[in-house]
Each structure stands twice: as C-alpha cells, then as structure tokens.
Amino acid sequence: xxxxxxxxxxxxxxxxxxxxxxxxxxxxxxxxxxESLAVVGESGSGKSVFxxxxxxxxxxxxxxxxxxxLYNGRDLTKITKEKDWMSIRGSEIxxxxxxxxxxxxxLHTVGAQVTEAxxxxxxxxxxAAKMAAIEHLADVGIPEPERRYNQYPHEFSGGMRQRACIAxxxxxxxxxxxxxxxxxxxxxxxxxQILELIKQMKRRYNLTTIxxxxxxxxxxxxxxxxxxxxxxxxxxxxxxxELFYDPRHPYTWALLSGMPQxxxxxxxxxxxxxxxxxxxxxxxxxxxxxRNPNALKIDFVSRPPLFEVSPTHKVRSWTLxxxxxxxxxxxxxxRMRRAGGRGL
Amino acid sequence: xxEKILEVEHLSVVFGRGKKAxxxxxxxxxxxxxxENFGIVGESGSGKTTIxxxxxxxxxxxxxxVKFKGEVISGKVSNKNDKKLTDQIQMIFQDPMSSxxxxxxxxxxxxxxLYRDKTLSxxxxxxxxxxALIEVGLRTELASRFPHEFSGGQRQRIGIARAxxxxxxxxxxxxxxxxxxxSIRAQVLNVMNRLKxxxxxxxxxxxxxxxxxxxxxxxxxxxHKGVLVEMADTETLYSNPLHPYTQSLLSAVPQPDPRAEKKxxxxxxxxxxHDYTVDKPIWCEIAPGHFVRGSEKELEKYxxxxx
Numbered sequence: 194x195x196x197x198x199x200x201x202x203x204x205x206x207x208x209x210x211x212x213x214x215x216x217x218x219x220x221x222x223x224x225x226x227x228e229s230l231a232v233v234g235e236s237g238s239g240k241s242v243f244x245x246x247x248x249x250x251x252x253x254x255x256x257x258x259x260x261x262x263l264y265n266g267r268d269l270t271k272i273t274k275e276k277d278w279m280s281i282r283g284s285e286i287x288x289x290x291x292x293x294x295x296x297x298x299x300l301h302t303v304g305a306q307v308t309e310a311x312x313x314x315x316x317x318x319x320x321a322a323k324m325a326a327i328e329h330l331a332d333v334g335i336p337e338p339e340r341r342y343n344q345y346p347h348e349f350s351g352g353m354r355q356r357a358c359i360a361x362x363x364x365x366x367x368x369x370x371x372x373x374x375x376x377x378x379x380x381x382x383x384x385x386q387i388l389e390l391i392k393q394m395k396r397r398y399n400l401t402t403i404x405x406x407x408x409x410x411x412x413x414x415x416x417x418x419x420x421x422x423x424x425x426x427x428x429x430x431x432x433x434x435e436l437f438y439d440p441r442h443p444y445t446w447a448l449l450s451g452m453p454q455x456x457x458x459x460x461x462x463x464x465x466x467x468x469x470x471x472x473x474x475x476x477x478x479x480x481x482x483x484r485n486p487n488a489l490k491i492d493f494v495s496r497p498p499l500f501e502v503s504p505t506h507k508v509r510s511w512t513l514x515x516x517x518x519x520x521x522x523x524x525x526x527x528r529m530r531r532a533g534g535r536g537l
Numbered sequence: 538x539x540e541k542i543l544e545v546e547h548l549s550v551v552f553g554r555g556k557k558a559x560x561x562x563x564x565x566x567x568x569x570x571x572x573e574n575f576g577i578v579g580e581s582g583s584g585k586t587t588i589x590x591x592x593x594x595x596x597x598x599x600x601x602x603v604k605f606k607g608e609v610i611s612g613k614v615s616n617k618n619d620k621k622l623t624d625q626i627q628m629i630f631q632d633p634m635s636s637x638x639x640x641x642x643x644x645x646x647x648x649x650x651l652y653r654d655k656t657l658s659x660x661x662x663x664x665x666x667x668x669a670l671i672e673v674g675l676r677t678e679l680a681s682r683f684p685h686e687f688s689g690g691q692r693q694r695i696g697i698a699r700a701x702x703x704x705x706x707x708x709x710x711x712x713x714x715x716x717x718x719x720s721i722r723a724q725v726l727n728v729m730n731r732l733k734x735x736x737x738x739x740x741x742x743x744x745x746x747x748x749x750x751x752x753x754x755x756x757x758x759x760x761h762k763g764v765l766v767e768m769a770d771t772e773t774l775y776s777n778p779l780h781p782y783t784q785s786l787l788s789a790v791p792q793p794d795p796r797a798e799k800k801x802x803x804x805x806x807x808x809x810x811h812d813y814t815v816d817k818p819i820w821c822e823i824a825p826g827h828f829v830r831g832s833e834k835e836l837e838k839y840x841x842x843x844x
Contacts, residue, residue: 236689236718351581380580380745385789385803407719410748410791414798433795451723453752454793458771461730462752464723468688533796 197369197401198224198247203260203270205239205246205425214473216242218425219260224369224401229392231404231416231433233448237469239425240405244371248286249278283365284314289391291374293354297346303357304330304342310364329360333390352383356390363394369401370394376411388415409452413437418505421445424470424480427499431506438530441508443520444481450525463525479511487512487520540606542739543569543592543707547601548611550587550763561587563763564601566820569707572737576754576771578747578786584763585743589709592741593628605707624650627700631712633692637684643670644680647698669702670695673728690721694728701732711743726753747790751775756826759783762808765820769827779829779839782806811835 205217216239224230232240245251247262247269262269264285272278290296298306307326311317317325323342330338333356346354355375362370372391376384392415395402404415412419412433419436421429421444429442440446449455450463467484470476479485482492491497491511500513511517550562562584569575577585590596591611592603598611608614610622630636638646648666651657657665667677673694684692693713700708710729714722730753732738744750750757751771758768759782767780778784785806792798811818816832823829823839831839 233719235720381747381789381791382580382786382806385791389803408791409719409793413793413795414791414801416795437793437795448719449793451720452748452793453722453726453746454748454790456726456752458752458755459730459734461727462723464727465720529793532794 194225194228196223197226197265198222199263200224201261201263203243203246203262204258205242205251206256206258207252208254208256209473212473215475216255216425216472217246218472218476220425220427221260222420222427222430224403226368227399227401229395229402229404229415229417230420231406231412231418232420232422233406233409233412234422235407235469238422240422241373242425243422244288244373244403244405248282248288248371249275250282250288283310283362283367285367286369286371287362287365287367288371288373289355289358289362289375292378293351293358294346294378296358297354299346302343302345303349304344307342307357307360307364310361314365326360326364329364330357332363333357333360333394334386335360351379352387355379355383355387359387359390359394363398366398367400369403371403371405373405374407375404377406377408384411391415409449410454421448424476425472426480427507427509428481429506429508429510430499431502431508435503435506438533439502439506440526441502441506441513442481442510443485443487443512444510446523446526447484449529450523455525455529463523479509481510489517540571541568542571542573542606543741544604545588545592545601546604548588548591548598548603549600550584550591550596551599560599561763562591564820565760565763565765566601567758567765567768569739569741571706571739572733574733574740574742574753574755576742576744576750576757577760578744578750578757579760580745580786582762583760585745585760586711587763588760589628589711589741589743592707593626593709594622620653624703625706627703627705627708629693629696629700629708629710629713632716633689633696634716636696637692639684641683642680643682643684643687643695646684646695647680647702650699650703665702666698669698672701672732673698674724688721689717690724693717693721693725697725697728697732701736705738707739707741709741709743712745713742714749715744715746722749729753747775747786759786761806765828765830767827767829773824773827777827777843779823779827779842780831781810 200222202219202221203217204219207214207216234240257270304326307329308322311322311325327338327342335341335356376387416433419431419433420427423444429445447465456462465484470480478494479492479497482488489511497509497511499507499509501507512520546566548562548565552559552561579585587596591598602609603611644666647669648662651662670677675694714725742754754771756770757774759766761782767783778787785804788804816834818830818832820830821836
C-alpha cells in the first residue's frame with residue numbers, strides 16, 4: 194500500500210511557563226493512502242496534538258522537538274512560515290472539529306463560510322463560487338441548500354452544523370480528512386448519520402480519513418485500522434478486527450472492558466484505576482504500568498519495544514515478550530471475541 | 538406491589554403562549570416504584586429534560602399532574618411541603634465543568650443544601666458532607682479543595698455527593714455521563730449503581746445513549762417530540778422493540794463489534810409513516826408492562842410480532 198503520511202520518531206513538547214510537557218514521545222507511524230484510521234485514547238493522551246501537528250495547528254507554546262512528518266515526501270516539520278502552511282492546510286489535509294457550534298463563525302452566514310473555502314481552494318469567483326458552495330451543501334445532505342446558504346449557524350441544528358463543517362472541509366478538495374471527535378456533541382441518531390456521511394465522502398472523493406475519538410463503538414463501525422494512544426505514545430496498532438477480537442495490550446483490554454455495552458446490569462463495570470501520568474516529568478518504563486494490576490517489574494524500568502503480533506498488529510507491552518508470564522485474557526474480551534459478528 | 542413513589546399523569550408542558558405556544562411534553566404518563574431506576578431516552582429536543590425539570594418543579598405543568606408519594610406536587614404546594622420536596626428530590630447535572638461553583642470549596646458545595654436546616658450544627662454538617670464524599674469514593678481531605686483541582690470524573694462524583702448529602706428519595710440524573718471521558722464513565726456509572734443498591738434510591742436517568750441506559754436502568758421509556766412512544770422493562774425493550782422510532786434509536790447505537798457494524802443497517806424513522814388521520818393513536822399496554830403508542834391497525838401488527 195502507498196504511504197501518504199509517514200511520521201518518524203516524532204517528539205512534541207509544550208512550554209508551560211518554563212515547565213516542559215512532553216506531549217508526544219517519539220512515535221512513528223505510516224498512514225496509507227485511502228485507509229480509514231481511528232485513534233482512541235483518554236483525554237490528554239495526545240491524540241489531537243499528534244494530528245494537529247500535521248497541519249501546523251499546535252498552540253503557540255507547542256513545538257516539534259524532534260523527528261519528521263513526511264507528507265508525500267515533504268517534511269512538514271520544516272515549515273516555519275504561516276504562508277507555507279497554506280499549501281497543506283485544507284488543500285491537502287482538512288479537519289472537521291468536534292464542536293460545530295464553536296468552529297463555525299457565528300457572524301457570517303453558513304453559505305459565506307463555504308464560499309470562502311471554495312474561493313481560496315478552487316479559485317472560483319462570484320456567482321460560480323456561490324453555485325459551487327450550494328452544490329457542496331447539497332452534497333453533504335443539507336435540504337434546501339439555496340435557502341440554507343443565507344442562514345447563520347445558530348439557525349442550524351447540531352447535526353446540520355456538522356454537515357456544514359464537512360462541506361467546508363470537502364470544498365478545500367483535500368486528500369486527507371481528519372475528523373476530531375466529529376460526533377461527541379451529537380446524539381446517537383445524528384451521530385450515526387454523520388458517520389455515514391463521512392464514509393460516503395471518503396468513497397466519493399477517495400479520501401484518507403482519520404477519526405480521533407474516545408468512543409470505541411464508533412471505531413468498530415468506521416475504521417480499517419486502529420491506533421490506541423496513551424500518555425503521548427502508541428500502545429497498540431491493529432486492524433479493526435484484531436483490535437476487537439484479539440486485543441493484546443492490558444490498556445486496550447481495560448478500555449474495551451469499560452464499555453457499558455459489555456456490562457451486565459447490576460454488576461460493576463470494569464474501570465481503570467488511577468489517572469494518566471503527568472507528562473511534565475520523565476516517564477520511566479511503561480507509562481501504563483502504574484495503572485496495570487498485572488504490571489511486571491521491568492515495566493517500571495524500561496520502555497517496552499513494539500512487539501509484532503502480525504504484520505498489521507503491533508503492541509508496546511512487555512507482556513508480549515516470550516519471557517513474560519502468561520496473563521489470562523479478561524472474560525469480557527473473550528466474550529466479545531465469541532460474539533464476533535453476531536452483535537452483543 | 539411495592540410503593541409507588543412518583544406518578545406522572547397525563548403531563549403536558551407548554552412553553553410560550555398564544556400563537557407561539559409550543560408543547561414540549563404532550564400527555565406523558567408513567568409511574569415509578571421505590572428503588573427503581575427509570576430511563577428516559579430520546580433525541581435532543583424530545584422533551585426528556587423538560588420532564589425532569591417539571592418533576593423538579595422548575596417547569597410548570599400545563600396539564601396533568603405529578604404526584605410524589607401520593608401528593609400532588611405540580612402546581613401550588615404549601616411552604617412546609619416545598620422545603621421537604623426540595624430536600625427529597627435531587628438532581629445530577631450533565632456537565633461537571635459548569636455545574637459546580639468555581640469559587641466555593643468542595644466541602645461547601647457538598648454541604649450547601651444542609652445550611653437551610655438551622656438545627657444542624659456545623660460539625661454535623663461537615664460530618665454529613667464527609668460521609669457523602671466517602672460514599673462516592675472521594676477522600677474527605679479533598680473537602681478543602683476547589684473544583685478546578687479535580688478531573689472530570691471526580692467532579693461528577695462531587696455532583697453526586699451534593700445530591701446524596703440531602704438523603705433524597707428520588708434522584709433525577711440528566712445525562713450524567715455524556716460529558717465524561719470513556720475511562721471515567723465506568724467509574725461514575727459504578728458509583729451510581731452502588732448508591733442505588735445500597736440506599737434503595739429511586740432514579741430517573743435521562744440519556745440519549747441507549748447502551749448506557751441498558752446497563753443502568755430497570756425500565757425505559759422512549760420519547761419522541763414530547764410524546765411517549767414505547768415503555769417497557771429494559772430487556773423487553775432491547776430484545777423486542779415494537780415502535781419504529783425505538784427501533785431506529787436502537788439501530789443507531791454503535792456496537793463494539795466490527796463485523797456486526799459492517800452488516801448493520803440504519804433504520805431511519807420518519808414520523809409521516811404513521812397515518813393517524815382517521816385511526817387515532819392510543820397508548821396501549823400491549824403485553825404486561827410493555828406499553829406502545831399506535832393506532833388500532835398498528836397495534837394489531839405489533840401484536841402479531843409479539844407472538
């Protein structure tokens with residue numbers, strides 16, 4: 194498969210009034226053309242930071258301190274001028290943000306905001322730009338696009354606003370679409386519709402889609418490949434089937450077992466003890482170890498390498514080392530494997 | 538038959554008046570037994586929060602009544618009753634980031650409701666606040682901290698402690714976990730589950746997430762545009778949803794099973810599919826404890842699928 198984005202040993206740090214927060218800790222990843230990649234992790238695990246760095250959207254106190262991000266061979270970490278980012282942002286990589294209420298400008302009509310993208314990225318002017326914008330609104334399933342064109346974001350419902358955001362992203366004609374928690378602010382029925390729409394757009398425009406989410410149910414429906422992040426590091430990378438039917442990392446087990454879908458009424462749900470580590474201090478060994486009841490001694494000393502389970506499945510945990518003791522797979526995970534395909 | 542703690546009868550809530558009047562809740566009836574966990578599900582704007590707020594006596598009932606332990610609480614109540622009801626019905630809010638007073642210490646936030654009871658000494662207040670904090674799994678030393686020092690899950694537990702300290706008989710939880718991160722959802726759900734078990738709490742759980750209500754509720758009512766369309770105990774509703782709206786909500790719940798998700802067909806619900814011009818819909822108990830709304834013809838069809 195052809196690689197579209199290749200990240201090598203990326204380090205991202207934030208300067209918090211003199212304290213350095215190590216947000217992304219030396220990660221490497223190849224993103225393939227046309228794939229649908231989902232990234233899951235708790236808040237603060239660095240999933241948004243990692244992908245925002247590909248668009249030069251880090252906060253002012255954030256900086257890339259090492260490694261490279263190759264987009265079609267061009268190193269994005271070398272870009273320093275805001276002007277140079279314009280050739281990447283939107284036209285190559287576009288993003289749909291979490292909350293459509295805050296990512297749309299309340300002072301301009303929705304139509305004007307779509308037209309802006311059309312003008313910049315498609316080079317159209319005047320009536321032609323307006324017609325193209327209306328077409329984009331219709332394309333994302335907004336009924337009566339001519340009337341909607343002149344309305345303001347507050348006149349749109351949450352789902353319609355998110356559709357408008359997708360229309361803006363699509364109007365830039367990107368190759369890669371990053372969806373940063375696209376449905377967290379929406380309810381289930383609308384969520385299902387928006388996810389369906391993104392899938393449609395992916396097929397129609399041959400996009401590479403990246404979903405950043407903390408809902409594993411969403412992941413199962415949209416992803417080809419899943420990346421589990423913890424404390425600025427990748428702990429498990431697997432195809433979607435491997436992740437749900439054969440997860441290997443204790444942290445992935447914990448995330449999966451905590452889903453209410455797997456719970457039994459009246460009994461306690463599995464919940465991960467403790468909190469994520471403070472990334473302003475160096476992390477010794479495996480970052481997950483303090484929260485892992487089965488942690489080994491070596492987990493506190495040395496960072497585990499990425500063990501390869503299959504060509505598509507990599508896990509960063511010492512439990513995969515042949516010398517490590519066997520840890521039984523939690524019952525919940527086994528239940529999910531047995532249910533495979535029939536639903537829970 | 539155990540004690541009925543809450544009875545909602547033909548409740549309607551109207552916002553605005555005259556031409557602008559909007560009926561947010563339309564002829565809703567249900568009742569709760571002591572110790573029951575009742576879920577209200579529906580999409581945004583369906584009126585689930587309004588029902589909760591009417592029971593809290595924040596919204597006024599336009600028609601119908603709400604009875605709490607046999608007494609009507611919608612409309613005028615005596616001063617004495619008013620205080621009692623405020624103590625006995627408590628609420629847990631959606632967003633723990635905005636529902637806690639940023640300028641007050643946790644100890645005060647939790648014990649604030651107790652200040653009205655003048656007979657309670659300061660020590661007794663602190664004691665009860667400490668007990669409530671322990672109940673939700675927080676250390677009592679944390680009482681002297683401010684809300685911003687806590688994570689989302691801890692803050693939501695403070696919100697629960699604030700409700701629990703009043704020793705309520707009924708808790709209304711309005712989307713208590715929708716704003717939380719996945720790893721702390723389980724924590725908060727477990728706390729709520731435990732409190733319900735240990736205190737025989739009656740709870741109304743308002744949510745749009747059917748995977749969560751399935752886990753925590755005994756009985757679920759499905760609300761669409763202010764109208765109840767189906768109500769049944771949890772297992773019946775999930776295994777045998779009759780109303781097309783319930784089916785569409787259920788089909789939208791994401792499953793953590795990629796193969797099942799690939800095969801999944803979304804069921805879209807279109808209210809115009811019902812032809813109610815001649816055959817008026819009624820709220821009917823189609824099987825013991827299983828209520829559904831439909832016209833005679835539809836009910837006939839539903840009965841067919843039940844057999």
